[in-house]
Amino acid sequence: MNWTAIKAIYVFEMARFFRTFLQSLISPVISTSLYFVVFGAAIGSRIDQVDGVSYGAFIVPGLVMLTVMTQSISNASFGIYFPKFIGTIYELLSAPISFLEIVLGYVGAAATKAMFIGVIILITSFFFVNIQIVHPIAMVLFLVLTCISFSLFGFIIGIWAKNFEQLQLVPLLIVTPLVFLGGSFYSISMLPPVWQTISMFNPVVYLISGFRWAFFGLEDVPVATSLLAIGFFTALCLGAVYWIFKTGWRIRT
Amino acid sequence: MANILEIKDLRKSYDGGFEALKGVNLEIEEGEIIALLGPNGAGKTTLISTICGITSVTSGDVKVAGNCIKDDFRAARSLIGLVPQEVALEPFEKVINTVRFSRGLFGKSRDEAAIEHILRRLSLWDKRDNAVKELSGGMKRRVLIAKALAHEPRVLFLDEPTAGVDVELRKDMWDIVADLKADGVTIILTTHYIEEAEAIADRVGIIAKGELLLVEEKDKLMERMGKKELEVQLTDPLDTIPKLLAKYELAQTHDKTSVIYTYDTRGERTGITQLLNDIAAAGLFLRDVSTRQSSLEDIFVTLVQEDAA
Numbered sequence: 001m002n003w004t005a006i007k008a009i010y011v012f013e014m015a016r017f018f019r020t021f022l023q024s025l026i027s028p029v030i031s032t033s034l035y036f037v038v039f040g041a042a043i044g045s046r047i048d049q050v051d052g053v054s055y056g057a058f059i060v061p062g063l064v065m066l067t068v069m070t071q072s073i074s075n076a077s078f079g080i081y082f083p084k085f086i087g088t089i090y091e092l093l094s095a096p097i098s099f100l101e102i103v104l105g106y107v108g109a110a111a112t113k114a115m116f117i118g119v120i121i122l123i124t125s126f127f128f129v130n131i132q133i134v135h136p137i138a139m140v141l142f143l144v145l146t147c148i149s150f151s152l153f154g155f156i157i158g159i160w161a162k163n164f165e166q167l168q169l170v171p172l173l174i175v176t177p178l179v180f181l182g183g184s185f186y187s188i189s190m191l192p193p194v195w196q197t198i199s200m201f202n203p204v205v206y207l208i209s210g211f212r213w214a215f216f217g218l219e220d221v222p223v224a225t226s227l228l229a230i231g232f233f234t235a236l237c238l239g240a241v242y243w244i245f246k247t248g249w250r251i252r253t
Numbered sequence: 254m255a256n257i258l259e260i261k262d263l264r265k266s267y268d269g270g271f272e273a274l275k276g277v278n279l280e281i282e283e284g285e286i287i288a289l290l291g292p293n294g295a296g297k298t299t300l301i302s303t304i305c306g307i308t309s310v311t312s313g314d315v316k317v318a319g320n321c322i323k324d325d326f327r328a329a330r331s332l333i334g335l336v337p338q339e340v341a342l343e344p345f346e347k348v349i350n351t352v353r354f355s356r357g358l359f360g361k362s363r364d365e366a367a368i369e370h371i372l373r374r375l376s377l378w379d380k381r382d383n384a385v386k387e388l389s390g391g392m393k394r395r396v397l398i399a400k401a402l403a404h405e406p407r408v409l410f411l412d413e414p415t416a417g418v419d420v421e422l423r424k425d426m427w428d429i430v431a432d433l434k435a436d437g438v439t440i441i442l443t444t445h446y447i448e449e450a451e452a453i454a455d456r457v458g459i460i461a462k463g464e465l466l467l468v469e470e471k472d473k474l475m476e477r478m479g480k481k482e483l484e485v486q487l488t489d490p491l492d493t494i495p496k497l498l499a500k501y502e503l504a505q506t507h508d509k510t511s512v513i514y515t516y517d518t519r520g521e522r523t524g525i526t527q528l529l530n531d532i533a534a535a536g537l538f539l540r541d542v543s544t545r546q547s548s549l550e551d552i553f554v555t556l557v558q559e560d561a562a
Contacts, residue, residue, distance in 0.1 A: 002327070008357025012343075012350070019345060087341030091400070094305040095358045096330040253267065253308045 005097045009105025010112075013079055017113045024113070025120060028067055032121045035063055036128040039185055050187050051218050056129040061212040062184030063125065068118040068143065069150045069179055069204070073171050076110035076154030081161050084251075093252060099245035107155050111147035118143055131215065138223075139214035145230050146207055152237035159250050178204045183212075188220040203229055257283040257332075257408055257439050258304075263313035265296075265303050265463075273299040275463040276313070283407070286430065286440045287468075288450035290553055291460035297443035298338060300460070301410045305335045317408060331359055334406030338413045338443075340393045342400075344386035348377055351385060352399050359404035367405065375399050375429065391422040398429065409433060411442040415449060427453050447550040459553060461560050475549060476518070483514040483525060485532065486541040495535040501528055510540075 017024055040056035047055040080102075083089040092102055125131065133139050161167040182204030188196055199205050200221075210226025213219040219226070243249070258281040265274040273296050281287055291297050302308045304315050304322060314321060320328040343351055352368055372378045375395045380388060385396060394414065401409060411430070415423040423446075430440055430453050444450055450457050451471065458468040467474070490509040501524070503512040516523045532539065 002360045004360045004362060005358050008354050011357070012346070012354045015346065015350065083343075086343070087337070087339050088343055090305075090307055090335065090337050090341060091355060091358060093307045094330060094333065094335045096327040096360055097358065248309060252306075 002097050002101050005095060006101050006105045006108070009092075009102065010109045013106060013109030014112065016079075017075075017109075017116075024117065028071075028117045028121055029124050032063055032067070032124050033128070035059070036125065040128060050190070051216075053216050053218065054129065057131045058187075058212075058216075059185050060122070060125045060129065060131055061215050062208050064118050064121050064143070065146065065204075065208050065211050066179050066184050067121050068114050068146055069175060069207075070171060071117050072110055072114040072147050072150035073154035073157065073175060075113045076107055076151040077158035077161065077167055077171075079106045079110055080155055080158035081167055084158075085164075089251065099241075103152075103155060103241055103245075107148065107151045110151040110154060111144075114147045114151065115143060118147070133215050134217045135214040139211065142207070142211045142214055142226075142230070145234065146211070149230060149234040149237055152234065152241060156237060156240050156244070159244055162250075178202055179208075183208045183220060187218070203233060206230065255283055256280045257318050258441070259314075259316040260304070261314045261316075263300070263303065263315060264311045265299055265308065266311045273463050274303065274311075277460075277463075277465050279458065279465060279468060281408075281439060281441065283439055284434065284437050285455045286434055286442070286453055287456045287458060288454035288471075289441065289443045289458045289460055290445065290447065290450055290549075291443070292445065292557060295460040296463040297460055298412055299463075301335070301412050301441070301443065305333055305410060306330055307335075327360075331404065332407045334401035334404065334409045336394075336397050336401045336409070336411045336414055338416065340390070340397060342385045342393060342396060345384055347382055347384060348372070348388070348396055348399075349381040351396065352403050355400040356403035361404045368403065371399050371402050374432070375402075391418055394418060394422075394426075402433075406438070408439045408441065411440065413443055413445070415444065415446060423449070447553055451549045457549065459556055461557050464560075466556055466560055471549070474552065475546070480515050480551070481518050481523075482545045483516065483528075484511050484543045484545070485514065485529075485539060486511045486543075488538040488540050491537070495537075497531050497535045498528075501531075 036056065039059055044055035044059075049055065050058045083092060157167065157170050161169075181199065182202050183199070188199050188205060188209070191199065206221055206226045206229035209220040210223050210230065213223045213226070244251070258279070260277055260279040263274055263277040264272070266272045277296075277300060289297050289300070299308065303310055304317075306322065306326060310323060314323075315329075316322070317329040317332050320332070322329045346354075349368065349372065352371065353363065356368065357363065369378065372381055375398055377392065377395055377399055380392060385393065388396065398411075398414070414430075415426050418426070427449070430442070433440060442449075442454075454471050456468060457471045457474055459466045484506075487510055491505065491512065492509065494503055494505070494512065498512075501514055503514055505512055514525075514528055516525065529539075
């Protein structure tokens with residue numbers, strides 16, 4: 001294992017993040033604040049409580065997840081797509097490194113950035129609502145696993161994409177709807193039975209439910225199922241990455 | 254000297270069935286400069302890309318200092334530096350950081366002295382803190398070379414290093430290459446500037462349609478393939494070539510004041526004495542006589558045309 005190379009990729013990718021540090025920091029803070037104003041204060045004031053938790057606090061795990069998932073995907077997909085687009089991928093391919101090292105470097109950096117922003121949002125939310133985290137270790141575990149699995153997913157999208165439109169396509173058409181319909185802003189139990197059943201096919205439901213359980217001890221699905229779901233998703237992404245690695249799909253002609 | 258690069262029956266076919274390399278064999282000694290010449294689409298870049306790991310090998314074998322590029326790819330690639338044809342650089346990053354990145358990517362620990370040495374050698378030290386996008390085209394090419402040298406490779410591939418650069422920069426590049434050769438770095442460069450191969454290469458390989466038509470020491474090649482031209486300037490313009498001189502297949506200059514005789518330096522008799530006698534016999538008077546050695550370009554064009562025929 002070429003650890004020096006992994007570190008080189010990681011440091012180089014993080015440098016991109018820190019070059020635009022203020023943007024990276026301010027935009028999630030502003031968008032989160034807007035969500036709190038709209039959902040927490042304006043709409044939330046008309047909703048009393050969800051399962052004994054004030055609505056403003058209830059949406060915090062969903063908000064964090066929403067941002068972490070989209071950030072992981074966009075960071076990782078852009079991170080590997082950009083070298084393909086500008087041609088610097090030649091260097092990765094001609095270096096004495098295996099695909100595993102490339103994945104570790106890029107996915108590691110993307111997950112770190114997403115994690116960083118997730119934590120910032122969490123901190124921001126403390127200014128708006130009063131929350132306590134019941135299972136802090138589980139909370140961190142869910143956060144880390146989500147960052148890693150969605151960064152892997154983003155990496156696959158970045159390898160797959162042939163242009164910037166495709167790069168945006170999956171996050172916009174699939175991930176954002178799934179996250180919004182995955183119970184970010186409501187409990188699945190608030191839906192009519194039919195929609196509750198349909199929601200069970202949405203993988204994001206399991207992630208948000210598990211994450212919310214770590215905060216409040218509330219769950220739409222059992223927490224073990226949540227862990228299983230995220231484990232399954234990670235395995236699926238790892239499998240796809242391994243296949244890309246074996247075949248050189250869309251990287252090595 | 255030992256071979257640093259051994260290419261055996263290297264083939265590369267693309268999915269569409271196009272065969273870009275049709276069994277290339279080549280051995281390169283440590284420390285030499287070899288220039289690969291060929292028209293566009295001949296397979297020069299494919300050959301380099303395949304050796305460096307950018308495209309996969311269809312069949313055949315390549316060894317770098319005895320390390321197979323498939324089985325021992327880490328050992329093989331860590332010896333190779335690649336300067337690609339297209340300028341591909343991270344635009345927003347500082348020059349020094351992109352060079353540090355390249356060094357790390359090849360598994361070498363951080364060494365600021367080595368980085369400084371490389372940047373100074375390429376006259377980039379003053380620009381080290383500039384973002385890459387602020388540099389001129391020529392400077393960007395230097396950054397590409399600096400990146401390729403960052404891990405101190407023993408073999409350097411330069412894919413058309415002087416395509417589209419001005420004359421001054423081209424000369425600079427040649428100096429850099431000569432400098433690297435002095436350090437014992439083996440250099441394989443592709444070019445379609447024949448003067449470039451003539452100026453810096455020890456050996457010349459000619460590629461066309463995925464095949465290596467010929468590899469030979471530059472001097473020998475020019476000697477072997479070299480034709481010489483004898484230009485005989487006459488005192489008066491010549492409207493038609495006299496019958497007596499027909500057997501020499503003379504060409505005429507545009508103003509018809511000179512005739513040009515092409516002869517083979519390898520021949521036992523060049524026919525020059527006879528020609529000059531016959532010119533005198535035809536009643537023509539000489540003003541001046543000069544000879545010219547054909548260039549690598551002429552040889553190249555002849556070879557590629559022969560192959561196409």
